[in-house]
Amino acid sequence: MGVTFDQIIDALLQGAYVTIWITLASTVGGAILAFASGIGSLSHFAPARWLSKTYVQIFRGTSLLVQLFWLYYALPVLIGIHISPVAAGILGLSLNIGAYGAEVVRGALQSVDEGQLEAARALNFTPGQTLRRILLPQSIIEMMPPFGNLAIQNLKDSSLVSLISLSDLAFQADDLRNRAFESDTITILGLTLLFYFVMALVLMGAMRLLERYFEKVSGREVAR
Amino acid sequence: MKPIVRFDKVTKSFGDTVILRDFDFELTPGERVVLMGPSGSGKSTVLRILMTLEDIQDGVVYIDDEPLWHEGVGNNLKPASDKHLRKMRGNVGMVFQHFNLFPNMTVLRNIIEAPMKVLKLSRKEAEARADELLARVGMSDKREAYPNSLSGGQKQRVAIARAMAMRPKLLLFDEPTSALDPEMVGDVLQVIKDLAAEHDLTMLIVTHEMGFARDVADRVCFFCDGQILEQGAPSKIFTDPAEDRTRQFLRMVLHEEPASEAS
Incomplete structure (x- = not known):
């Protein structure tokens, strides 16, 4: 019994690698879903609105852990589709964070001044052109601070994938704790917190850089 | 008539x-x-x-x-x-009380965007049209400026040029x-x-x-x-x-x- 310090670090690094990967993939997946359903919820096409709103309600209104259980344990029983724990984890986190992100996208698009829409109409832009050239460039800056929060939320939520047998950082920490002497518990859990914190710092830094970039292209200052 | x-x-x-x-x-x-x-x-x-x-x-x-x-x-x-x-x-074209210029585009871009995307003019044609109009409204020196750096009167003159560019x-x-x-x-x-x-x-x-x-x-x-x-x-x-x-x-x-x- 017992583990060395090097073994602790090794195992935590392995876990962190899985966590980073899952967080990045599901943040990108979530962003795609957020734009698709945020824009969809404002569409003139009723089924697109209905689909977007239903998706947002369902995934905001149920527990992420239960969503992961459904994807990993219930889908195989229900429709005979087996997906890997990695796929289930990324899909579950994407769907969940995408539902929150959709509300951010919708709110930011609606915050653009009505006069911009009137000018776009007077110049005879199509709805698609108005969205791409006027609404999105102006509102993306407003989405960045809440997106940053969601990305960090997503990093921390990713620890739930340990419960569908993925060996992420939280899983490794728990595994180490079971194998180690009780006296090492503080070291293991302390390092685990530190690992999450450093990853969050890097994520916040990256979001800040994105924010700066979009500040330039939007012609609008971000409200803090 | x-x-x-x-x-x-x-x-x-x-x-x-x-x-x-x-x-x-x-x-x-x-x-x-x-x-x-x-x-x-x-x-x-x-x-x-x-x-x-x-x-x-x-x-x-x-x-x-x-x-x-x-x-x-x-x-x-x-x-x-x-x-x-x-x-x-x-x-029909319209000039608004509050100008409604697009803040994410330069003055030039505000004027050429619709002629290019809606009327399908080439960039060259659209810019020629825009430059002529900017000269007419006395805003040629602000061609590359963003709307937020302009005064209200300047914004409105650009907005007039933007509407005119659609003929x-x-x-x-x-x-x-x-x-x-x-x-x-x-x-x-x-x-x-x-x-x-x-x-x-x-x-x-x-x-x-x-x-x-x-x-x-x-x-x-x-x-x-x-x-x-x-x-x-x-x-x-x-x-x-x-x-x-x-x-x-x-x-x-x-x-x-x-x-x-x-x-």
Whole structure:
């Protein structure tokens, strides 16, 4: 019994690698879903609105852990589709964070001044052109601070994938704790917190850089 | 001459509030008409209906004898499709009270974007058009600037160039100087006067600037409660109005804006 310090670090690094990967993939997946359903919820096409709103309600209104259980344990029983724990984890986190992100996208698009829409109409832009050239460039800056929060939320939520047998950082920490002497518990859990914190710092830094970039292209200052 | 714009018994309401009732109005090509009247009297609504920003509840609006909000002929009219509205909108341009420039684009981009994306002009053609217009409105040196760095008067001059770049037959001005500091008003009015002198496009202008109206307008229409209470040449309306309401209103406007007489 017992583990060395090097073994602790090794195992935590392995876990962190899985966590980073899952967080990045599901943040990108979530962003795609957020734009698709945020824009969809404002569409003139009723089924697109209905689909977007239903998706947002369902995934905001149920527990992420239960969503992961459904994807990993219930889908195989229900429709005979087996997906890997990695796929289930990324899909579950994407769907969940995408539902929150959709509300951010919708709110930011609606915050653009009505006069911009009137000018776009007077110049005879199509709805698609108005969205791409006027609404999105102006509102993306407003989405960045809440997106940053969601990305960090997503990093921390990713620890739930340990419960569908993925060996992420939280899983490794728990595994180490079971194998180690009780006296090492503080070291293991302390390092685990530190690992999450450093990853969050890097994520916040990256979001800040994105924010700066979009500040330039939007012609609008971000409200803090 | 055939009218370029014709309102035939048009009714427009917002919920229970009727803005225009059985409204009739005509514009002949090349005519410059100023609409005046108290706020809420329906004058801006006339512009917004023509720009397809507001729909109508009853009656028919014609542009060049073609129904704007309807498709079909004679009594067989059905509500216009998006395609029809897009086609009709190509005839009309609008300058807004609050400019509504796109803050994410440079001055040049604001002007060339629609000619390129909507009229499918090449970048070269669109820029040539934009440069000519920027020179005309005295904004050539701000070509690469962003709207946020401009004064209100400069923004409005760019907005006028942006609307002109689409080569509309009919240009609408919705209180183009009401949001400007007093010292900017003259510049913008001068730009509009110059355009009126150089082009034969039809202009419909909502403004309370009487000096400007006297110089530019062929006809002034005084609005009250969704109707044109009286109309005529500016010299007649401003010096010898037939209606008490008109006289009252003019006195009030003169009091508020003594500078407008001088301009």
